Amino acid sequence: MAAVTFTPVSDHALMVQLGDEISDALTARVQQLDSAIHAAAPQGLLETVPAFVNLMITFDPVVTDHAEMEQAVRALLQEGAAAQVPGAEREVLVCYDDDLAPDLAAVAKAAGLSPEAVIEQHLAAEYRVGMYGFAPGYAYLSGVPEALQLPRKPKALRDIPAGSVLIAGPQCLVTTLTMPTGWSIIGRSPTEILRNDPERPFLFDVGDRVRFARIDRDRYETLCKGGTA
Amino acid sequence: MTQASLKVRFAGPLVTFQDGGRPGQMRFGVSASGPMDRLAATAANVALGNAPGATLIEVSMGGLVLECTEGALSVAVTGGDFTVEHGSAAVPCWSILALEQGDSLSIRPGKSGSWAYLALAGEVAAESWLGSSATHSTSGFGGGALSAGQVIEVDEARLREDRHGAIARPDFLPEDRQMRVVLGPQDRHFTAAALAAFRSEPFALTNAFDRMGVRLSGPELPSAGALSIPSEPITRGAVQVAGDGVPTVLLADHQTTGGYPKIATVIGDDIGRLSQLRAGDKLRFAPVEAAQAVRIARETAEARAAYLAAIAVPKGTLAQRLMRANLISGAISGEEAVPD
Incomplete structure (x- = not known):
């Protein structure tokens, strides 16, 4: 197991790095540490931001400092393996119609599969929320099947609509805003990740498991209009 | 109390509603937003008698021109050295003044500074997202950017004459670059x-x-x-x-x-x-060093708290201030002496 490193960030944050190479096991350990910190919140803790190989802790420098925070985290790490974060199961609906999936044919060609086979593989996999980033609600889902792991496109396309289902490398992402992207667009989802619900404003938490379910165009259109068909 | 309305005559790009921001959501991809210069924004609110994180307007170098179309209220302007005009009269930045129906207020870039803050005495009606009206500029979530023609509604609008005049500027941060x-x-x-x-x-x-x-x-x-x-x-x-x-x-x-x-x-x-x-x-x-950075944060927090507490104190009624300035001492008998 790689040594854990602690690096001060500015006057109010500490980066805790658990390893260098991205792997599901390492990301799971980051998530375990994340929940352990919240279960026994050290004095002065403001927030934790989990990512693939590390976790940033922000704190109130009037109350605590980098050294005290490091000590608190070392103690939690020594207490040993907190339980694996089970992660809730979430479903995301996708319509794969051609006009909503402009890169599906190119992905199929690059993977040496038919578009239907790409869809099947995308639906068969289980994904896990590794981290959020880039923009509000952009959840990076790991678990794209190997056959579909392709590099980013050489050029980003502008104005990609919210709800686009994207893949690049081992990751999948459902966009929440109209934004440029260099990832391949293989479908469109009506599932709201920004939920406008103060109790649970985002569909996923880091560590949640995600499955995609296929819907047809009629259901997609109905759901987009706010229906419940 | 009453309502005041301010009509936006002109707003440059990136003139937005802000408040104390929405910390605690970075794990969901959401930065805290809030004012670019938090101290100046907090000072504007506090000097006006508002809560430190009340909704206010952040003015970019694009500038802002407003007209009070209904009611009357006190407003505070802080931030960079912007050029502020109340009607045709120049007003120093870092001051509090009254806006009455028909008055216009223009805030444009001046000698220096990239951001100015306009705090309004009352409750500014602005869209909220995740409990904050701070505009997240890339998504547009929160209160949003201001545009010409828009009307800003202020509930419980108040004139706070005992606060009008100059706001002391903070002097506890280095002035070098x-x-x-x-x-x-x-x-x-x-x-x-x-x-x-x-x-x-x-x-x-x-x-x-x-x-x-x-x-x-x-x-x-x-x-x-x-x-x-x-x-x-x-x-x-x-x-x-x-x-x-x-x-x-x-x-x-x-x-x-x-x-x-x-x-x-x-x-x-x-x-x-x-x-x-x-x-x-x-x-x-x-x-x-990190430890030194924490010491700086603690010293600054103390100085900031003392500064904000000092500017939060009302300056007093006009009569009290005139007395304090020793301009008409003796003219108002029966008034309590106000210590310097």
């Missing part, structure tokens, strides 16, 4: 020459400057190792260096994660004054 930073997290990824240049050479802000961050120009900062790292969390103030060796300082609406190495991070108390610089202005980075 040295920005204190803690090196890292990836300072080891940079060549010795890059680190030496970072410590000793001046950098200038460029006009690639918005609420997400500001690109700098200056010596190239080549990275010694990998150009990218596994995407990791970022905080406000991070000095990230893209593959071209050009540093960018991330500001209020920063991305929450990224894969570019960060050579250093600006300490919390220097981000506001860095944000007030303009394209072409030069700055230098002054590395401090």
Whole structure:
């Protein structure tokens, strides 16, 4: 197991790095540490931001400092393996119609599969929320099947609509805003990740498991209009 | 009480509603937003008698012109040295004045500074997202950007004459252009020459400057190792260096994660004054140890609390202030003497 490193960030944050190479096991350990910190919140803790190989802790420098925070985290790490974060199961609906999936044919060609086979593989996999980033609600889902792991496109396309289902490398992402992207667009989802619900404003938490379910165009259109068909 | 309405006659780009921000959501990809210069914004609210994080307007160098179309209220202007005009009369920045029906107020860039704050005595009606009206500029979530024709409604609008006049400016932060930073997290990824240049050479802000961050120009900062790292969390103030060796300082609406190495991070108390610089202005980075950065944060927090407490005290009624100024002492008998 790689040594854990602690690096001060500015006057109010500490980066805790658990390893260098991205792997599901390492990301799971980051998530375990994340929940352990919240279960026994050290004095002065403001927030934790989990990512693939590390976790940033922000704190109130009037109350605590980098050294005290490091000590608190070392103690939690020594207490040993907190339980694996089970992660809730979430479903995301996708319509794969051609006009909503402009890169599906190119992905199929690059993977040496038919578009239907790409869809099947995308639906068969289980994904896990590794981290959020880039923009509000952009959840990076790991678990794209190997056959579909392709590099980013050489050029980003502008104005990609919210709800686009994207893949690049081992990751999948459902966009929440109209934004440029260099990832391949293989479908469109009506599932709201920004939920406008103060109790649970985002569909996923880091560590949640995600499955995609296929819907047809009629259901997609109905759901987009706010229906419940 | 009563309502006041302010009609936006003109608003440049990036004139937005802000409040204390929405910290605690970075794990969901949401930076805290809030004012680019938090101290100036808080001062405007506090001096006006508002809650420190009340909704106010952040004015960019694009400028803002408003007209009071209904009611009357007191407003506070702080921030950079903007040119403020009340009707045709020049008003110093860092002051509180009354806006009455038919009055116009113009806030445009002046001698220096990139951001001004307009606080309004009352409750500003603005859209809220995740419990905050702070505008997240890239998504537009929160109160949003102001545009010509829009009417700003203020509930419980109040005239607070006992607060009118100049607001003392904060004097507890350095006035030089040295920005204190803690090196890292990836300072080891940079060549010795890059680190030496970072410590000793001046950098200038460029006009690639918005609420997400500001690109700098200056010596190239080549990275010694990998150009990218596994995407990791970022905080406000991070000095990230893209593959071209050009540093960018991330500001209020920063991305929450990224894969570019960060050579250093600006300490919390220097981000506001860095944000007030303009394209072409030069700055230098002054590395401090993490423990020293925490000491600075604690000393500054104490000085800030004392400053905010002092400007929060009403200046008194006109009669009291005139007495204090010793202009008409004796003319108002029976008034209690107000100590200096």
